[in-house]
Amino acid sequence: MKLKRSGRMVDLTTYLLQHPHQLIPLSYFVERYESAKSSISEDLAIIKEHFEQYGYGKITTVPGAAGGVRYVPGISDKEAEQIINELVQQLEDPSRILPGGYLYVTDIIGHPHLVNQIGRLFASSFASRKIDVVMTIATKGIPLAYAVASHLNVPVVIVRSNSRVTEGSTVSINYVSGSTKRIQTMALARRSIKQGSNVLIIDDFMKAGGTIKGMISIISEFQANLAGIGVLVEAQEVSERLVDDYVSLARLSEVNERENRIEVRPGNYFQGKGE
Amino acid sequence: MKLKRSGRMVDLTTYLLQHPHQLIPLSYFVERYESAKSSISEDLAIIKEHFEQYGYGKITTVPGAAGGVRYVPGISDKEAEQIINELVQQLEDPSRILPGGYLYVTDIIGHPHLVNQIGRLFASSFASRKIDVVMTIATKGIPLAYAVASHLNVPVVIVRSNSRVTEGSTVSINYVSGSTKRIQTMALARRSIKQGSNVLIIDDFMKAGGTIKGMISIISEFQANLAGIGVLVEAQEVSERLVDDYVSLARLSEVNERENRIEVRPGNYFQGKGE
Numbered sequence: 001m002k003l004k005r006s007g008r009m010v011d012l013t014t015y016l017l018q019h020p021h022q023l024i025p026l027s028y029f030v031e032r033y034e035s036a037k038s039s040i041s042e043d044l045a046i047i048k049e050h051f052e053q054y055g056y057g058k059i060t061t062v063p064g065a066a067g068g069v070r071y072v073p074g075i076s077d078k079e080a081e082q083i084i085n086e087l088v089q090q091l092e093d094p095s096r097i098l099p100g101g102y103l104y105v106t107d108i109i110g111h112p113h114l115v116n117q118i119g120r121l122f123a124s125s126f127a128s129r130k131i132d133v134v135m136t137i138a139t140k141g142i143p144l145a146y147a148v149a150s151h152l153n154v155p156v157v158i159v160r161s162n163s164r165v166t167e168g169s170t171v172s173i174n175y176v177s178g179s180t181k182r183i184q185t186m187a188l189a190r191r192s193i194k195q196g197s198n199v200l201i202i203d204d205f206m207k208a209g210g211t212i213k214g215m216i217s218i219i220s221e222f223q224a225n226l227a228g229i230g231v232l233v234e235a236q237e238v239s240e241r242l243v244d245d246y247v248s249l250a251r252l253s254e255v256n257e258r259e260n261r262i263e264v265r266p267g268n269y270f271q272g273k274g275e
Numbered sequence: 276m277k278l279k280r281s282g283r284m285v286d287l288t289t290y291l292l293q294h295p296h297q298l299i300p301l302s303y304f305v306e307r308y309e310s311a312k313s314s315i316s317e318d319l320a321i322i323k324e325h326f327e328q329y330g331y332g333k334i335t336t337v338p339g340a341a342g343g344v345r346y347v348p349g350i351s352d353k354e355a356e357q358i359i360n361e362l363v364q365q366l367e368d369p370s371r372i373l374p375g376g377y378l379y380v381t382d383i384i385g386h387p388h389l390v391n392q393i394g395r396l397f398a399s400s401f402a403s404r405k406i407d408v409v410m411t412i413a414t415k416g417i418p419l420a421y422a423v424a425s426h427l428n429v430p431v432v433i434v435r436s437n438s439r440v441t442e443g444s445t446v447s448i449n450y451v452s453g454s455t456k457r458i459q460t461m462a463l464a465r466r467s468i469k470q471g472s473n474v475l476i477i478d479d480f481m482k483a484g485g486t487i488k489g490m491i492s493i494i495s496e497f498q499a500n501l502a503g504i505g506v507l508v509e510a511q512e513v514s515e516r517l518v519d520d521y522v523s524l525a526r527l528s529e530v531n532e533r534e535n536r537i538e539v540r541p542g543n544y545f546q547g548k549g550e
Contacts, residue, residue, distance in 0.1 A: 009284035010325040017292060050285040098443050106442060106464055112425035142417045150387035157385060167381060168373045189381055
């Protein structure tokens, strides 16, 4: 139906936010709003300006017959800092300490709004890389992986520590957990990744990196490529890290069960940005 | 910073979409845009009109000093029908049949865009109920539960079939799987639900309903209340269903392994709406 500018702004904004990383032909909007292409272009220029101003991301236009407009989710450094600080603060709460020096983090990952912001953070961090699929391992990485994938507009595949009958044939590997040195198994459904895909690994926690190294092995079993690694929290005190090129949001420097104290620092997120 | 109407429309729309089911005081936007309250009210009226027109949901305003504006995600019947039809069509693909008559559905749940739409569908279906938390059971229900929860702005809790040390103390129950009649265990972290909470159960598949009945038992163990049940796919051929008040999107009427045929129908989603 024919819309005025203010109405088009509402719908265009909503539509772009719901279709990240998709090239949408301008003709789609010309039809949708029964408006001239030049008006749509002006609308998009306004949206572009405000998205950049508020740090929601970029609007890129590709000229020509096969062209269109694409929304690439982003985040301002200020907002990224706020999210990371909130995460650090929440993680430092001493009531999280569980027997054995483990940390209770289930509630943090339980909040969709925070998870969604974290997803936007990782998605903007990896926005310039070619990514076809996000990989994680059950269970806690799943919400984070979906949040990242929804901002990248790619599917998620979930590696499991057991293979289920409802997955069909699976590829499984043995790997050595970096911190406990135990041999473990992980499996992924044969149909889930195409050869040559570019895979982004997302997980909630990394200690020595054994689990992530296992996922990297799975990726090569599928003849796919590693496109990047993002972890929510990394442990600092690791004698030998098995993985070195990754983005982390928080770094756990100490869990002192006796003194009931947790020390958390921001991860390496900003380091690649020259800070 | 001071913004013109078209700029305010872009940011207001984005802000509301990112903060569903939250009452936001108008004064917040008055400050954010350095604009008069009357202008903000006019902006919101335009957004309200277009959100309703395109079936994105409702904008409600609460007058008075403690008032504000709230976005309640919704979906048009037309869009709901499209999503359900797409789901049915995808499920009917015979290459999904696995040995033993199981179905491969991992790829459907792997697409964040579809999962997100399904989440909006369930969220709008339960929008009028008081919901404090969404509950699911690992693993396949997790993405759906997060999608629903993000549109309801409530946290997610994940019931597990094993209890993990990083969850702290857990409450566990035994339940009988309705179809296999085996006794199984499920567990939930003690800290995850407050007494008196209203809990929406979301799961990917329901056969006889034993697993969901188990989750209902867990809810009463926590002295919380069941607020609703949503399942993506239900099996039709069940002699005795253990659960009766639920919303389903698709109904699996037959998996014929010999003839390589799957029959799927829309679920009961539209039945409560007088269709």
